[in-house]
Amino acid sequence: MKSLLAFTKKEITSQLRSVRLIILGILFVLLGVMNTAIAKLTPLLLDAVSDTISQSGISITPVTVSALDSWMQFFKNIPLGLIVFILLESDIFTREYRSGTLIPPLTKGLARHNVVISKAVVLTTLWTLCYWLCFVITYCCNAYFWDNSVAQNLMFSVVCWWLFGLWVTVSAVFFSTVAKSNIIVLAGVGCSILALYLLSFIPELKAYLPIMLTDGNSLISGIEKAKTYNSAIIITGVLTIAYLAVSFPVFNKRNL
Amino acid sequence: MLHITNLHKSFGDKDVLRGLNLSVPEHSIYGFIGKNGSGKTTTMKTVLGLLKSDAGEIKVNGESVCYGQTATNRYIGYLPDVPEFYPFMTAPEYLTFCGEVTGMRKSDIAKRSEELLTLVGLADEKHRIRGFSRGMKQRLGIAQALFNRPKLLICDEPTSALDPIGRKEILDILLAIRDETTVLFSTHILSDVERICTDVAFLTGGVVRVCGKLSDIKSKYRSEGYILEAENVEDMLKLLQAFPDIKQIGGNQLVFRENGVTVFDVLHFLTDKHIRLLKLERIEPTLESLFMEVTEE
Numbered sequence: 201m202k203s204l205l206a207f208t209k210k211e212i213t214s215q216l217r218s219v220r221l222i223i224l225g226i227l228f229v230l231l232g233v234m235n236t237a238i239a240k241l242t243p244l245l246l247d248a249v250s251d252t253i254s255q256s257g258i259s260i261t262p263v264t265v266s267a268l269d270s271w272m273q274f275f276k277n278i279p280l281g282l283i284v285f286i287l288l289e290s291d292i293f294t295r296e297y298r299s300g301t302l303i304p305p306l307t308k309g310l311a312r313h314n315v316v317i318s319k320a321v322v323l324t325t326l327w328t329l330c331y332w333l334c335f336v337i338t339y340c341c342n343a344y345f346w347d348n349s350v351a352q353n354l355m356f357s358v359v360c361w362w363l364f365g366l367w368v369t370v371s372a373v374f375f376s377t378v379a380k381s382n383i384i385v386l387a388g389v390g391c392s393i394l395a396l397y398l399l400s401f402i403p404e405l406k407a408y409l410p411i412m413l414t415d416g417n418s419l420i421s422g423i424e425k426a427k428t429y430n431s432a433i434i435i436t437g438v439l440t441i442a443y444l445a446v447s448f449p450v451f452n453k454r455n456l
Numbered sequence: 457m458l459h460i461t462n463l464h465k466s467f468g469d470k471d472v473l474r475g476l477n478l479s480v481p482e483h484s485i486y487g488f489i490g491k492n493g494s495g496k497t498t499t500m501k502t503v504l505g506l507l508k509s510d511a512g513e514i515k516v517n518g519e520s521v522c523y524g525q526t527a528t529n530r531y532i533g534y535l536p537d538v539p540e541f542y543p544f545m546t547a548p549e550y551l552t553f554c555g556e557v558t559g560m561r562k563s564d565i566a567k568r569s570e571e572l573l574t575l576v577g578l579a580d581e582k583h584r585i586r587g588f589s590r591g592m593k594q595r596l597g598i599a600q601a602l603f604n605r606p607k608l609l610i611c612d613e614p615t616s617a618l619d620p621i622g623r624k625e626i627l628d629i630l631l632a633i634r635d636e637t638t639v640l641f642s643t644h645i646l647s648d649v650e651r652i653c654t655d656v657a658f659l660t661g662g663v664v665r666v667c668g669k670l671s672d673i674k675s676k677y678r679s680e681g682y683i684l685e686a687e688n689v690e691d692m693l694k695l696l697q698a699f700p701d702i703k704q705i706g707g708n709q710l711v712f713r714e715n716g717v718t719v720f721d722v723l724h725f726l727t728d729k730h731i732r733l734l735k736l737e738r739i740e741p742t743l744e745s746l747f748m749e750v751t752e753e
Contacts, residue, residue, distance in 0.1 A: 206556030210542065217544040299540040304600055305557045307504050307534040311525060452524045456506045 204314040207305065211322040220288045221326075227284055228330040231277050232337025239270035240345060267346040268420060271354065274338050275361065275416040281334060282365050285327060286372055290385045292319050293376035302456060313448050320373045320444060327369045331362050356426050357419035363433060364413040367440045368393065374443040377451040410436040457482045457608050457638045458503065463512035465498055472498045474662035476512070480608070480640055480655070485630060487649035487670070488642040489747060490659035496642035497537060499659070500610050504534055517607055530558075533601030533637070537612040539593050543586035547578045547596050550585060551603060558604045572599040576629060591622035598629050602637070609633070611641045615648050627652050646743040658747060666746070673746065681739035682719055685709045691731045698725055711739070 215221050243263045296302040302315065335358055342348050351357075368389060375388035396411040406412055412432035418424040458480040465473040472495040480486045490496045501507040503514055505526025514521040516528040541550050548569055555565030573579040576595035581588075588596065594614060601609055611630070615623040623645075630639055631652050643649060649656060649670070657667035666673060686692040686708045695702055701716035712722070726733065739745075 202559045203557045206553060209556070210545075210553055213549075214542065214544055300536055300538065301540050301542055303504075303506065303536055304534065304539070304541065304554065304597075306506070307526075307529050307532060308554060308558050308604065309527070309530045310557045453508075455508065456501075 232334040235273040236341035267342040291382035351420040357416035360413040487653035487656040533606035539597030685735040
C-alpha cells in the first residue's frame with residue numbers, strides 16, 4: 201500500500217510540474233466560457249450581418265437564445281477537450297518505457313499492478329476534474345444569463361458524456377500496457393472510437409454502444425428519454441472495467 | 457549470493473544466452489565481462505525479473521527469481537547502463553520516492569538520503585534531475601541502487617560513458633561499499649575490472665567461458681607465453697625451422713606459448729647451437745589478452 205501511495209504521489213507531482221496540466225486547465229476553462237459566450241453572441245453576430253444578408257433577399261428573424269443553446273454548444277465542444285486530453289496524456293506509460301524510468305522503482309519491489317492502478321487513477325481523476333471544471337463554468341455562466349432548468353435531463357446527459365470520456369481514458373490505459381509508443385496508443389483509441397462510430401450506423405446496435413452516451417443534445421432537448429441510454433451505460437461500464445482488468449495481466453507479462 | 461544455472465534466452469531467432477552458468481560469491485566485486493551485444497544486459501534484466509527467461513534457474517540469496525512480480529528484488533539494487541530518473545524531481549526527492557516505494561519509515565528515509573547523497577557527492581545539489589550530467593545521473597543511480605541496503609548490487613556498465621574522472625569516482629564508490637554488499641558489475645572496460653574486481657566471468661557466445669577469482673585466472677595464464685629476440689636473422693631462422701610453433705612478431709622477435717613447445721626445449725636448443733639472445737621474456741598476461749583469447753575461441 202505504501203508503494204502504491206508513493207507511486208501515485210509521484211504521478212500527481214509529475215502532472216503538477218508539467219506544462220500539460222496548464223494547457224488542459226486553460227483549454228477546459230476556455231471551453232466552459234465559450235459554450236455560453238457562443239450562445240450569447242449568436243444573436244449579436246446575426247444582427248450585425250443581417251443588413252448585408254437582407255440586401256441579398258434573405259430575411260433573418262430575431263433569434264432568442266437560452267441555456268439550451270449553451271448546453272448544445274457544450275456537447276459540441278467537449279469532444280475537442282477529450283481529444284486534446286488524450287493527445288497530451290497518451291504517453292503516460294510510453295514515456296516511461298522509452299526513458300527507462302520505471303526500471304528503478306520496479307527493481308525496488310514496486311508491484312507492477314500498482315503502476316497500472318496509479319496511472320489509471322491519476323488519469324481518470326484528471327479527466328473528471330477537467331470535465332467537471334468545464335461543466336461548472338458553463339453552468340454558472342448560464343445561470344447568470346438564463347435559466348438552466350430549460351435543459352431536460354441535464355445532469356443525466358452530462359454524466360453520460362463523462363462516462364464516455366472515462367471509457368476512452370481507460371482504453372488509453374489499456375492500449376498503453378500493450379503498445380510501445382504513444383502513436384500506437386492513439387491509433388488504438390482512435391480505431392476503437394471509429395469502429396463504434398461505424399457500428400452506430402446500424403440502428404439496432406446504436407442503443408448499446410458507448411458512443412450513444414455522446415448524444416447529449418437529444419436528451420436535453422427532450423428528443424430521447426433517459427431510459428434509452430440505460431443499455432449503453434451498462435455496456436460502457438462493463439467495457440471500462442474489462443479494459444482495466446485486462447490491463448493488469450498484460451502489463452505483468454510485458455518485457456521492460 | 458547469486459546462482460544462475462543453464463540460463464537460455466532468445467529474441468526471435470537470435471539466441472542471446474545459451475546455457476549460461478554463473479555463481480557470484482558473497483562480498484565479492486564480480487566483473488561480468490563481454491563484448492557489446494554478448495548478453496550482459498539480458499542476463500542482468502533476467503535476474504531482475506524484467507525479462508522472461510526461456511529456460512534455466514536463477515536464485516538470489518537462495519530464493520528463485522520469478523518473472524513479473526519479482527520478490528527477490530528486495531535483495532537487489534540495480535544501476536542501469538543509462539540510468540534515467542524522473543526529470544521533474546530533485547535528487548533528495550527522488551531518493552525519498554525510492555524509500556517510500558520500498559516502504560521505509562520517514563525518519564530512516566531522511567537519514568539514508570543524507571548518507572547516500574554525501575557518499576555520491578550530490579549533497580549540495582539543489583537542481584532538478586533534468587539538468588544533471590551523465591556522471592551526476594550515474595552517481596544518483598548508485599545512491600538509489602544502494603538505498604535499501606541491498607545484499608546484491610547489479611551495475612550494468614556503470615563507467616562506459618564517463619570521462620576518466622567520472623569513472624574513477626564511480627569505481628571509488630563501488631570499492632567503498634564492498635564490505636556492505638556484493639557487487640555484480642558488467643563492463644567491457646578491462647582496466648576497471650583489474651582495478652576493483654575480486655572475481656571475473658567472461659561471457660561470449662551466450663555462455664560463460666572462463667570464471668573465477670581474478671588472481672587465480674591471472675596466475676593460471678601467467679606462465680604460458682614467452683617473447684625472445686635473436687641477435688641476427690640467421691639465428692632467428694634456425695629457431696623458426698626447429699620449432700614450428702614459434703611465430704615471428706616483427707624484426708628478430710619471436711613469440712611462443714608453452715602448449716606445443718616448452719621454454720626448456722628452447723633453452724636446450726639455444727645451448728646446443730650456441731645461439732645468443734638479446735632478450736627472453738615471460739609474457740605477463742593482461743586481462744585484455746585473456747579477453748581476446750576467450751572471445752576469439
